[in-house]
Amino acid sequence: MKRQTNLIKKYLIIIFACILVTSCKEGEQTNSSELAACKKKIESYEKEIKELKEQLGDASDYKQRRPDNIIQSDFAKEIYHLYDKREELINEIVGQDGDGNPFKATRSLFYDIDDLQKYISYVKRKSRKAKVKPSGFRFYFALYPDDYVRDEKNKKYAKRQTFFVAPTLRKEIDGKVMDLGYTLDNNFKVELLTEKIGLDSRIGKDGKVYQKAGLFNFNLNTQEVEENSLIADEVAGTPPMGE
Secondary structure (H helix, E strand, O other): HHHHHHHHHHHHHHHHHHHHHEEEEEEEOOOHHHHHHHHHHHHHHHHHHHHHHHHHHHHHHHOOOOOOOOOHHHHHHHHHHHOOOHHHHHHHHHOOOOOOOOOOOOEEOOOOOHHHHHHHHHHHHHHHHHOOOOOOOEEEEEEEEOOOOOOOOEEEOOOOEEEEEEEEEEEEOOEEEEEEEEEOOOOOOEEEEEHHHHHHEEEEOOOOEEEEOOOOOOOOOOOOOOOOOOOEEEEEEEEOOOO
């Protein structure tokens, strides 16, 4: 319902822009200053319409086109349960969670679809201001610290696996195409995650360069406030779940 309301608002903007265009064309007695102001408004709405189309995409195309990365449920079942033995090994090695209960390794996370769309729009908006265009998103595996506490009392997510997300910039280095994670500083300057938090890369068998997460200092109490950070952890969804 919320998404439908947003769509209605966006389409109303488009309709209003079209009416504005028509009224400007039909107003033969409009003086030069009014005409200039009208044209400026039209250009502004045309730009906004273009951005909205990029965000919304062609709805009919999405309904007809099947994404390339869709897999069958049987294969999903197979690869999910191939992780079972590794889960048992992780549970045994970690031992206990922050509350002292038997540790259960992370097997899934949940993100609200509207919050995820808001994050994507946020990245696009901030990146436009920084005059860069993200090529995609990269997901980095990570662990919460042993002393991680949620809501000042919940300790069961300590030591638990998670991942954070960052947009990427596509660059060609030494003939290799790389999609490097990045964020923005408070002055909208691009900061690559290779330098910001300490990540390195590897060359795969296919010749492409892939990033992999390295070790970095993660102290929740000493983090500097970064107004333009593009890195998302839970995207307002549930934390990693052990079951």
